[in-house]
Amino acid sequence: MILPSQASFSPSNGRLSGEQVNRAVRRLKDLRGLFADEAAFLAMDPEQIVYEVHAHDACGPVEGGLFFGVSTLFPGKVGQEYFMTKGHIHERRNRGEYYWGIEGRGALVTMNERREATVAVIEPGSLHYVPGNTAHRIANTGNVPLVVGACWPADAGHDYDAIAERGFPVRIVEENGAPVVRNREDE
Numbered sequence: 358m359i360l361p362s363q364a365s366f367s368p369s370n371g372r373l374s375g376e377q378v379n380r381a382v383r384r385l386k387d388l389r390g391l392f393a394d395e396a397a398f399l400a401m402d403p404e405q406i407v408y409e410v411h412a413h414d415a416c417g418p419v420e421g422g423l424f425f426g427v428s429t430l431f432p433g434k435v436g437q438e439y440f441m442t443k444g445h446i447h448e449r450r451n452r453g454e455y456y457w458g459i460e461g462r463g464a465l466v467t468m469n470e471r472r473e474a475t476v477a478v479i480e481p482g483s484l485h486y487v488p489g490n491t492a493h494r495i496a497n498t499g500n501v502p503l504v505v506g507a508c509w510p511a512d513a514g515h516d517y518d519a520i521a522e523r524g525f526p527v528r529i530v531e532e533n534g535a536p537v538v539r540n541r542e543d544e
């Protein structure tokens with residue numbers, strides 16, 4: 358039996374299209390307080406789009422279901438800090454997730470429950486497993502949009518508040534034209 362396709366995915370640029378694709382945008386104003394350089398942040402256009410997430414979430418948030426998404430994070434910096442996603446931990450803490458690089462270059466930053474961080478380079482073809490109980494965010498360290506695919510359990514949920522107060526322990530910043538990892542303890 359041939360089932361109707363609900364969406365299509367472009368392997369070259371990651372574009373998701375179809376009726377059951379949800380699109381969300383996050384603008385600079387949605388990321389207030391995340392970047393180190395508050396003065397630089399306030400000098401920028403708050404309506405500027407920082408990233409978009411297209412998700413095929415047709416099954417709804419059911420146990421055993423899966424969601425598929427593509428995040429497009431535009432290039433840019435606030436001060437010396439690269440544009441990044443808000444970052445979250447899954448509401449159902451033990452839910453993991455796969456990420457893979459499609460286009461552009463960036464960093465995947467994770468933080469476990471002991472506040473230990475890892476940073477991995479995302480590039481076309483890189484594959485990343487984010488275990489459960491682990492907060493995650495991506496940063497665009499290049500000059501072109503960073504396009505990243507993701508697949509996660511439909512009932513995972515997103516908890517932004519749990520990490521908002523103290524944030525991640527590291528920042529991804531440009532130094533002498535190249536990305537480096539800066540420990541926030543050194544700020």
Ligand code: S6P
Pocket residue numbers: 383410426427428442443444445454493494507509513515
């Ligand atoms: C969902 C997955 C991604 C992010 C997206 C935006 O579990 O990790 O689809 O939602 O990259 O990031 P954030 O932190 O704004 O949800």
Ligand code: ZN
Pocket residue numbers: 445447454493509
């Ligand atoms: Zn996630």
